[in-house]
Amino acid sequence: MAAATGTQTTEHRIGLRTVIGLGATALASGLLVVVLIVRLIAASQATSTNVSSGFQLVGHAAPDFTTQVWSGPKGQSSFHLAALKGHPVVINFWASWCVPCVDEAPVLEQAWQTYQSKGVVFIGIVYQDSQQNAMSFVDQYGVTYLVGPDASGSIAISYGVTGVPETVFINKQEIITGKFGGQEDQNTLDTAINKLL
Secondary structure, three states: OHHHHHHHHHHHHHHHHHHHHHHHHHHHHHHHHHHHHHHHHHHHHHHHHHHHHHHHOOOOEOOOOEEEOOEOOOOOOEEEHHHHOOOOEEEEEEOOOOHHHHHHHHHHHHHHHHHHHHOOEEEEEEOOOOHHHHHHHHHHHOOOOEEEEOOOOHHHHHOOOOOOOEEEEEOOOOEEEEEEEOOOOHHHHHHHHHHHO
16 A cells, blocks of 8 residues: 555656646747747838838938949949939849849849930849849849949838839939839839839
8 A cells, every 4th residue: 555655656746747847838838929929020010110111212302322333334333322313213122042133134124225325323232142143143134234232231221121122213303203112024114214204
């Protein structure tokens, strides 16, 4: 009888320890889930704010920026947006790793070839990419308009960019007339550019 009681006590202790361990694990898991949900909600609100702030830019002055020139006019090492006052400007945020950017590259280059004689300036802002990969992309897809990096990410932030590709249209008075998230097609691009002229 004593042996049986000892066995029951050991089993009871193991059972109690197991229950306490499982309870602690469940509590920790529950806390992690709560933290994850809070972070997801915060990220969702931040993304919504960025998206809306990007589109709220339409009708307002284009944020100024200066960047290095990785590709473009010979001898030009940096570029300042304010220097283009009086010219319509198309800014395309892109990256070599972005599949839609590959698909829209010929469309943007064709538009640049068509509209540069009308004073429209195209700028490609490289988003979260290396110079080597970006320049390989430029060479492979024959991009001839000005290309430079967003080294600190501040240009993308000021334009409310949440991903690539995104394209911003700026008129001669430096006012943003449109912002398009996603891959450009010829008709959308032509329509937006013609509003700048």
